[in-house]
Amino acid sequence: MSPSLERRDLVHELRAKGIRITPQRRAVIEVIQEVREHLDAGSLLELARKRHPRIDRATIYRTIDLLKKLRVVDELDLMHLEGEKHFYEVKTVREHIHLACFRCGRIEEFSSSLFEQLKSEISREAGFHIRVTRLEVGGSCQACAEKDVQEGNR
Amino acid sequence: MSPSLERRDLVHELRAKGIRITPQRRAVIEVIQEVREHLDAGSLLELARKRHPRIDRATIYRTIDLLKKLRVVDELDLMHLEGEKHFYEVKTVREHIHLACFRCGRIEEFSSSLFEQLKSEISREAGFHIRVTRLEVGGSCQACAEKDVQEGNR
DNA sequence: CTGATTGCAAAGAATTTGCACTGCT
DNA sequence: AGCAGTGCAAATTCTTTGCAATCAG
Numbered sequence: 001m002s003p004s005l006e007r008r009d010l011v012h013e014l015r016a017k018g019i020r021i022t023p024q025r026r027a028v029i030e031v032i033q034e035v036r037e038h039l040d041a042g043s044l045l046e047l048a049r050k051r052h053p054r055i056d057r058a059t060i061y062r063t064i065d066l067l068k069k070l071r072v073v074d075e076l077d078l079m080h081l082e083g084e085k086h087f088y089e090v091k092t093v094r095e096h097i098h099l100a101c102f103r104c105g106r107i108e109e110f111s112s113s114l115f116e117q118l119k120s121e122i123s124r125e126a127g128f129h130i131r132v133t134r135l136e137v138g139g140s141c142q143a144c145a146e147k148d149v150q151e152g153n154r
Numbered sequence: 155m156s157p158s159l160e161r162r163d164l165v166h167e168l169r170a171k172g173i174r175i176t177p178q179r180r181a182v183i184e185v186i187q188e189v190r191e192h193l194d195a196g197s198l199l200e201l202a203r204k205r206h207p208r209i210d211r212a213t214i215y216r217t218i219d220l221l222k223k224l225r226v227v228d229e230l231d232l233m234h235l236e237g238e239k240h241f242y243e244v245k246t247v248r249e250h251i252h253l254a255c256f257r258c259g260r261i262e263e264f265s266s267s268l269f270e271q272l273k274s275e276i277s278r279e280a281g282f283h284i285r286v287t288r289l290e291v292g293g294s295c296q297a298c299a300e301k302d303v304q305e306g307n308r
Numbered sequence: 309c310t311g312a313t314t315g316c317a318a319a320g321a322a323t324t325t326g327c328a329c330t331g332c333t
Numbered sequence: 334a335g336c337a338g339t340g341c342a343a344a345t346t347c348t349t350t351g352c353a354a355t356c357a358g
Contacts, residue, residue: 112272114272129295139286
């Protein structure tokens with residue numbers, strides 16, 4: 001129920017920026033901050049409704065849009081493991097990579113200084129001003145890779 | 155009109171694998187091989203119809219699926235610059251990164267040995283067996299980054 | 309010949325929009 | 334009080350599916 005320690009208090013942060021905080025927005029923001037899994041719009045709606053029962057789908061999407069524009073959340077596709085939904089997570093200090101297992105569906109997170117180096121290289125060599133990056137990797141997680149071998153898949 | 159030199163002849167490659175080559179599939183494959191831009195299902199349909207006028211939307215999607223499963227094409231989101239379409243490209247020897255400019259919409263490609271190193275690191279350290287990766291970067295391309303500064307955006 | 313592939317039409321999933329009403333600051 | 338934000342319902346966009354007819358090998 002309490003926000004994880006390493007995460008900032010988004011509600012205050014946004015209010016300080018002059019963003020209007022409605023109960024609906026508060027509900028969405030709290031859910032997205034407190035739930036560790038990656039949420040799609042549907043589950044976000046479901047969870048936000050526990051706090052603010054009359055909240056509508058449209059408000060969820062509008063709030064997500066707002067948070068994306070403010071750059072406080074990242075949008076993920078997670079390799080479209082389950083349809084074409086998008087998933088959302090609060091931006092972390094260090095960006096991380098998502099490893100999606102096609103076999104068991106688990107999502108692992110991975111971060112690496114090589115990724116940071118790669119991003120600097122991109123800015124430097126392509127003269128590209130990076131606002132957001134998304135690195136998704138699909139394949140088999142360790143456990144499933146072993147099963148693949150046993151079963152002769154690969 | 156002629157396929158670019160560095161690309162293999164997919165039709166023969168697939169037939170060798172026992173894949174049935176229909177005129178519809180041939181049309182889709184030829185288009186995807188010959189056109190340099192990233193195509194979404196809609197433009198793929200339009201272009202494939204020039205070769206095989208009665209081809210249907212469903213066949214496009216089914217063929218894309220087939221090619222994805224055979225791992226001869228990659229699916230891209232290109233940062234959802236224009237809606238939620240997906241884009242397709244024939245897999246290249248070396249995977250590359252797509253840089254999407256939010257301002258002018260241009261897509262640049264970038265490849266780097268750091269990316270290859272990062273992928274090895276992921277397999278090694280996470281024990282993850284990588285099948286496909288997608289690295290997309292959004293921001294401002296060189297030209298637009300300059301305009302951003304001039305206009306005080308940033 | 310025969311099962312894989314296709315076109316068609318309809319359904320489905322995710323997201324967006326127009327508009328009158330509500331409520332934050 | 335004023336205007337940004339909301340709920341509702343309908344619309345849009347992209348993709349998938351069921352089924353009878355067709356065709357590649």
